[in-house]
Amino acid sequence: MTTHAAPLDSVLDAIGETPLVSVHAAPDEVPVYAKLESFNPGASIKDRIGKYMLERMLERGDVSPGGTVIEPTAGNTGIGIAVAAGQLELNAVFVVPERFSVEKQQLMRALGAEVVNTPSEDGMGRAIDRAHELAEELDDAVVPQQFSNPLNAEAHYETTGPEIYDALDDEVGAIVAGCGTAGTLMGMARYGRELHPDTYVVAVEPQGSLYRTLKGKPAEEGEYKTEGIGTHDTSTNELFDPELVDDVVAVPDRDTHAEMQRLAAEEGHLVASSAAANSLVARDVAEGIQSGEIDAPYNSVVTVFADSSERYLSKGVYGSFEEWEG
Ligand code: PMP
DSSP states (O other): OOOOOOOOSSGGGGSSOOOEEEOTTSOTTSOEEEEEGGGSTTSBTHHHHHHHHHHHHHHHTSSOTTOEEEEEOSSHHHHHHHHHHHHTTOEEEEEEETTSOHHHHHHHHHTTOEEEEEOGGGHHHHHHHHHHHHHHHSTTEEOOOTTTOHHHHHHIIIIIHHHHHHHTTTOOOEEEEEOSSSHHHHHHHHHHHHHOTTOEEEEEEEBTBSGGGGGTOOOOOOOOOOOSOOOSOGGGOTTOOGGGOSEEEEEOHHHHHHHHHHHHHHHOOOBOHHHHHHHHHHHHHHHHHHHTSSOOSSSOEEEEEOBBGGGGGGGTTTSOTTTOOO
């Protein structure tokens, strides 16, 4: 008889332990596995850091139950923090430039959070300043600030990394992940390199992003539609440690868009653009290991599919490349 998982007490207990699924387009000799992070209650990988950062901050006394968490974020991190804050008796306030996805702002509000908008033309910098101003005005308020908070990467060192390595009996050859804050890649890479120092680690970014410059590659700055990964100002990417990365690979939006559609049509993965970029690079790395161009301790590659395409349907992700608003 099949045994089924026991009932859980809270959505917080349903965060993590996501499925690890093969990407079939990879070579048979060097399989690629992707962690399906849309299985988290808030439907993205950012539930992990929402739960982990808030629990640690409560333990440390950075904030207490009844206090407030304020984060400048337009995206999945807000939803992840809102899920955790609601269950940990914390108030959540998100400072979001107006132009960002209405769907995500609706989800944050539905989870009990307050959304404060800043003018779009003032950019994310203004949202960050406003978050700190609000924190000063309130008693017992804290700004986790995912871009500089080591707890972000630590969440992946403590959860995502071990889950992947347990599932594969510690036999992982390469780790590939797109970098927004770089928390996901840094946490997984640190965990992997401790077990096998020669683990091959690749950061993924959209073409036009500047992470590449942190590995000494020439800047090719431009706009991109791929969401959740990439940077235009590397001074904000404080978590990224070039020593933990063998290569940074940039993927053009057009390739990412085609792979996003292929993953749905051929493999049943309703995943968003960052996942598609990861899939392409992970497959290239697998081919590199197979051909002997890349040295890796094992014949396998792991990556993450951070969230679902459903969150971006209104942006035309499944239309033509030109229709995709990004
Ligand atoms: N993909 C998506 C869809 C995201 O929202 C994010 C977070 N910005 C990432 C990838 C990158 O994760 P990280 O911030 O850990 O680098």
